[in-house]
Every structure is written in structure tokens, then in C-alpha cells.
Amino acid sequence: MNRAWVCSLFLLGCGVQDEILNDEADALNVADAPLLGANGQDGAERACNVVLRTVERTETNCISTGCWWTFTGFIDVSQTAFDEGAKPRVLFKNIDATTWGDVASTKVTGAPAGYVRYRFKLTKNTVKDGMSATAYARANVQLAPYLKTTSGARLFDHNRVPGALDAYVINQAGGWKLEDDAAICHGDALVGRSLNFTGAFTTTQRGLIVAGEPLTVNYELSRLTTCRGTHNGFPAWDLRAFVRFQPSGTVVDGSVRAFDAPNGVPQNAGAKNVPFDVQVPVGTTSLEVWFKNSGGAGSQCEAWDSNYGANYVFTVSPSPARVEWVGNGGSSFNRNCSRTDGVPASVTLDSYLRERACAFVETDVYVPGLTDSGNSGVGVFAQAELFIDGAPFAVTELQYLGRVGNDWRYQWQLPKTELFYAPKWSKLEYQFRFSTDGRVWKRDVKREVVRDVTFCNPSWASCTL
Structure with a gap:
């Protein structure tokens, strides 16, 4: 799926200037709360097929039950899900409600490549106008956007909220709005399944x-x-x-x-x-x-x-959770080649390290529901990004070693041969990155390898740094 696009918040704004392509919005319905994994019809969607982009407070709607703040939001649906007939809807409830409301959405223009955009409005049972300052500080509106498939299943947007039963929350602390997250569901997948x-x-x-x-x-x-x-x-x-x-x-x-x-x-x-x-x-x-x-x-x-x-x-698996934690690093830069806890921020690569010693770094990764439930190693993309003297050099795969507790352990070998035959260099920087979807990456800290003058290819004009 091609999702190469750049989106500005200005395109995701109020929406009153968007051309309406079709209006499927209907009256407010009462709906079941999300029951992920409990009824076979609900699931967490983390593959960028449905993602809430923005929500903001707009006008005030006065009806027989009082005056309610209106919230307008935009949802992007992947072209694939759209072509298969899935429709976006939104569950919502305020802090005092005992049931969830359910609203449909209206297809509008303005979607980036690979997506179809929908607009929804929450016009009642949100936040009442004219409340006290204390009441406003306590109030919130929870939102749970979802795709309703042609089979009747509900796939809830968890691309920005990690927990299986988490919902988006609009409140005073957040300025009564939700802004787009440029790190979520933007751009092509970097790694393919x-x-x-x-x-x-x-x-x-x-x-x-x-x-x-x-x-x-x-x-x-x-x-x-x-x-x-x-x-x-x-x-x-x-x-x-x-x-x-x-x-x-x-x-x-x-x-x-x-x-x-x-x-x-x-x-x-x-x-x-x-x-x-x-x-x-x-x-x-x-x-x-x-x-x-x-x-x-x-x-x-x-x-x-x-x-x-x-x-x-x-x-075919449900959309996996995102990588939640990276840590517990270990390494070896000596002749016994055994792991010791910790990874030095800087290592000097000299002739001894090149010819006589091991040079590897290990780290552990935790993904809820994946690394703590098996040891196949399938499901996490694990890579090292390498930079020589500030310029990109290579992206290499980490070796999966196995399960350690509730984590999976990976190892990276310092590419001594490739560095020896590379053009003359002074400093290598490396950083590990991990992802379950190839789009959103959890990165470890960046570390460095500094070349010593004794690590020198005779073909280089000189060995000086």
C-alpha cells in the first residue's frame, strides 16, 4: 500500500471548507462499549487502516436537554479498507455517561494519497455549556473511532492509543482538542512483511x-x-x-x-x-x-x-501492539566473547579489537502480547542504523537470539570487515530501532565507535584521523 504523503494541520482543520462527497451521518445511537477479545466481533486496529487525525471544539448546540459543546473531528480510512466496504464510526461518552453514543461520519475531500477522509460531529451529550470551573476541570469526552466491516465486526483505532481498551480523551488539559501526530500512520512502510x-x-x-x-x-x-x-x-x-x-x-x-x-x-x-x-x-x-x-x-x-x-x-494475526520498551543492553569488546551488562557510549576500534576480540552489542525488546507469549522472533523488525562521519552508511538486520523473560533479545555485530574496506573514516555512530509494523519505530540511544590510527587500510592515503 502506497502511503507516501505529507499532511499539514491546516488541511486537517475545521473542515467547513471541505467538499462533502456523501453524507451518511445519522442520529445518535446507543452502542455497546468496546469488548476487545471478548465477543469475537471487536478488535484493535494498529495497521493504519483507520486513524483519528484531529478533533476540536466548534460551535455550541442548544437543544431541549441543554446547551452542549460540539466537537468536530476527522478520520482517515485506508483506501484498501474503503474498497472492501468498511465504514468509519465513532463511539463516545462524557465522564458522567453510563452508555456510549455511536455516530456515523460523512465522507469529505482532502484525504492524502492512499486514504479516504471522513468528518464526524458530536453535537450532544458531550460537555454542557455554562458549567463551573471545577466541573470543566473534571469533565472529559472519550472517543473510540472504529471501522465497521461488511461482516459486522468493529475494528477500533489503536494507532495512537496503545492499550487494548484505551480511548482518546478530550479534556481541558488538552485544550479541548486533539492534534495530528506526524509520527503515526504517515508515509510508506520502511520494512515490508x-x-x-x-x-x-x-x-x-x-x-x-x-x-x-x-x-x-x-x-x-x-x-x-x-x-x-x-x-x-x-x-x-x-x-x-x-x-x-x-x-x-x-x-x-x-x-x-x-x-x-x-x-x-x-x-x-x-x-x-x-x-x-x-x-x-x-x-x-x-x-x-x-x-x-x-x-x-x-x-x-x-x-x-x-x-x-x-x-x-x-x-493472519491481529495488528500487533507497538514496541513498548527497549533496554537491558549488554556487550562484549574483549577476547573471551562473553556478554557483560551495559553498553559503552563510545568504543575505540583499534587493531587489537579488529584482529583479536569480539565486538557485539545486545539489547532486549518488549512488545505486549508478543514477546511475552512466544519465542518465534517473528513480528519484530530489528535493525541497526549506521552513520559514518555523520552521513548514512547502512541499515543492517539484528540477529534474534531468543526469549529472555518476557522480552526478546537481539544482537548486533560490529561490521569490522566492512569498515576496514570502506572509504577512510573517523567515527561510526549506530542506533538500534525496532518496530512491529515497519512504520513506527522505537529507538535505543545512539552510540559511537571511534577509529584508532592502528585500524587502517593500506589503501587509504594515510592513517591519520
């Missing part, structure tokens, strides 16, 4: 597979080599991936092979694998994958890679 079918007949999964999110299938062509038909000397065969989503049963397919074509002429010798990108529909609970190799050009040749007819089956 993928299934990787290797030539060694192993399958690896990168990231949790999440409904409403993109997924890439990578397939090594050497797994199926039976059919390599040609026509007039040119490749005619194909190798296709099939993905079936459950419970809908919908099947999508696409080719995972392409050819290098020197001088515009494709050749079998130039066959190469290409990724197959799919969008996992909202509401999917599992998916099956299989592959078919066909000869083409009228050939009857067919071969299958389908886990002996059972297909490769993968669980």
Missing part, C-alpha cells in the same frame, strides 16, 4: 501477516524446474504463486518469474525470480500459498509446489 520460499526448501516469514496490510511472496525458481518450455527458441513457461484468503476463499495469483533480456531477447538462462505483492483483505484470519510451474506454448507439462497438496498455511 514477506514470505520467503528458499531454494533450500525452507520457508521464512518476516513480520506478522496482518489483515489490511501488504504482503510480499518471494519464491526461488530452483524449487520447481520441471517445466521450462520454449516457443521458437524463446521461453514460454511460467511459474505462478497462488494465495487463498480465508474465510472468504478469494484466490489471487501472479507470476514469480521474469527474464533478463539482453538486446531485447529473453532467454531461459536469464530466468530470475520476482516478488509477488498481495494485499491481505480486512477480515482475513489465515491464508494458503501454493505454486504452479507450466510449460506454456501448448505443453501439457505441469508441476506443483504445494506442501504435498496441503498448501502452505499461515496465520
